Amino acid sequence: MSYKSERPTFQERMDHFVNVIRTDILNDIRQEGTYLPSESTLAKQFQLSNKSIRKGLNQLVEEGLIVKIDRVGSMVTPHSREAITIHFGCPLSLTTDFMIDDLIAEFTRRNPGIHVRRITLNTLNYVRSAEEMIQNGLLDVVALNSPQFQEWHELGLTPLLEELASDNALYPITESAFHVDGKVYVRPVSFSPVVLCYNKQHFREAGIPEPDSYWSWDDLIGVTMRLADSRGRHGIYFLPASENRYSIFLLQGGKGRTEPKSGGTGRLNMLEGLDKLHELINNRHIFPNYWAQGNDETIRLFAEGQVSAILATYFNLNEFAHMDLEYDICPLPTLHLGDPQKTLMLTIGTALVRRSPAKEAAARFMEFLSSADAQLLIRRKTVSIPARKEAAEAADDPGELNRPSRYFMYREMFPSFAYHKEIGLQIQDLRTFSRFLKEYWSGMIDVCVLYNKLEEWVSPPQKGKTKKPITSQR
Structure with missing residues (x-):
């Protein structure tokens, strides 16, 4: 059995082809004035016929992204100088978690004057990577999951984000991950x-x-x-x-x-x-x-x-x-x-950078990801659970995806x-403690050291004393 699956249907391969070329053009990977590979080369790359490639290219022509030059090829057209570009920082995993590139493509189709540049952030130190880019004015929207937002708040970075209005159409528990003093700073997109x-x-x-x-x-x-x-x-x-x-x-x-x-x-x-x-x-x-x-x-x-x-x-x-x-x-x-x-519980959402120079366009993109239409796309094209209740509980399309028979089990699990x-430790302390677990499992420290460190850290400090950061004991 092959681990990595192939796109099984013609329409999905076609959509994938158009989305990849569109995203490359909007992100200046394929720059204006340059030519796309030949139809036969694209057909081989995306496992489509020449006729199907031609159909996809015609769609890009209609969107104004390329122009076909007889006997020469398909040239990337100049971008509108009036177009707004918003910079979206996120992990690469969103491309499978809820098909973020497909969602960006749909948003661009509906908002031709707004280009979304997806920027992959460093997953090893995601929060600090996002903070650095925001401080340097390089992001307008940032994706955060629930533990990342917890760390974001613990580091005092919440003022970098815009306060948002609550959305009653979303599962309440998804927004609760992003509350600080009764205010919401991240709009949920999906959870699990x-x-x-x-x-x-x-x-x-x-x-x-x-x-x-x-x-x-x-x-x-x-x-x-x-x-x-x-x-x-x-x-x-x-x-x-x-x-x-x-x-x-x-x-x-x-x-x-x-x-x-x-x-x-x-x-x-x-x-x-x-x-x-x-x-x-x-x-x-x-x-x-x-x-x-x-x-x-x-x-x-x-x-x-x-x-x-x-x-x-x-x-x-x-x-x-x-x-x-x-x-x-x-x-x-x-x-x-x-x-x-x-x-x-893990919830993923998007946050609006408070000092974004393209705040209105960025807010429109962020709200689109949690809209009914985008959430239904997530429901149809992925196994992930949309944050919007109506979309999440929509009926399955028979035979479309290999979903577990107990997919809707989550609806009965909310109390759990x-x-x-809720563990009572800060994210940095959890991360440090995971190192202690690895040291313990490898025999570098004994069980007494492991348990004493956790007990010391979770226990309330004595009056007048503060807790010290977790440090290694050999």
């Missing part, structure tokens, strides 16, 4: 809980019932042991030290102290979650000793059948949208049977959704 994604065929062949919402992590461990025995391969995988994965176990553990253990040492409830995480990932029969470089590798392991289950978001499921893969999703297990369900801020 972290769920358990599993291979239906593996469960069926092993004669094991599929997961349900009553499973505990112990249930999952037991079932994946049986799957590993049946298939001779590992049962489950995810990135243990990812702040969007290990944080789930802190979240499920909850905040507050338990009764002191023997010896009089108090421990945080959330440490029980870390204990279960440690038990899970150190079971080499079900969890491979594999340190992926990113979530793409986790998706690949699952798509190729190397593991039977992963922790995933709806955004991740877009990788399976055009694959012949029999999969489904269910809520995450709980620490104990009967515990209330709890999972991490929580953001990173």
Whole structure:
């Protein structure tokens, strides 16, 4: 099975061709006065016939982006000097999370006097990269997800963004991620809980019932042991030290102290979650000793059948949208049977830069991404969940995408959704603590150092004292 899927239909290949050329022209990658490759070259590149390429070029001619010169080729026309260009900073992942290039193309078609230049920001230090570009006047709109906005606010950067009016047509929980003192600074576009994604065929062949919402992590461990025995391969995988994965176990553990253990040492409830995480990932029969470089590798392991289950978001499921893969999703297990369900929620939105010189055009683009039309495009073309309720709950187009049968499960899960801020740690501290987890799992520090650091950091400081930043203890 090939991991990366191909665009399966003619219309999608055609749309992709037109969108790529249009975006390249508007972003000056193909500059005015230059010529596009020949029709036969474009046909080979985009897997279309010459006739289809000709049809797509005619559409670009109608939009005024190119002009056909007989016996010479297709030339990029000069841009209107009156056109407004807005600079949109975002991660590359938005091209699959909700087809941002297609949305930009549709916005441009509706607003020919506004050009959107998509700028890919550094994902390793996304917030600082976005701040630097805004401070230098290089961005008009910036994409932020919920943990990024939390970090943005913790760094005191909220004044760089324009306050927005609330939109009652969006799911309320999506806006709550971007509230500060009752004000909204980011307009939600799409959201997802972290769920358990599993291979239906593996469960069926092993004669094991599929997961349900009553499973505990112990249930999952037991079932994946049986799957590993049946298939001779590992049962489950995810990135243990990812702040969007290990944080789930802190979240499920909850905040507050338990009764002191023997010896009089108090421990945080959330440490029980870390204990279960440690038990899970150190079971080499079900969890491979594999340190992926990113979530793409986790998706690949699952798509190729190397593991039977992963922790995933709806955004991740877009990788399976055009694959012949029999999969489904269910809520995450709980620490104990009967515990209330709890999972991490990720919301992605766009923010308007307060000092943007093209604020009106930038605001129009930002509002378009959350509009009914754009949200329905997200619903039809991706597996992601639109932030607009009406669009999110629209009926599926049969056969269009390989969606999980439990796609609408999220509607019953809202009471279980929580953001990173509910853990009680700042994003920078979560990030630092993930380094401690890796040091612990590799044997560089012992469990006492690990637990003491977390307990010290989450515990309220004594009167007159302030907490010190987390530092390594060897």
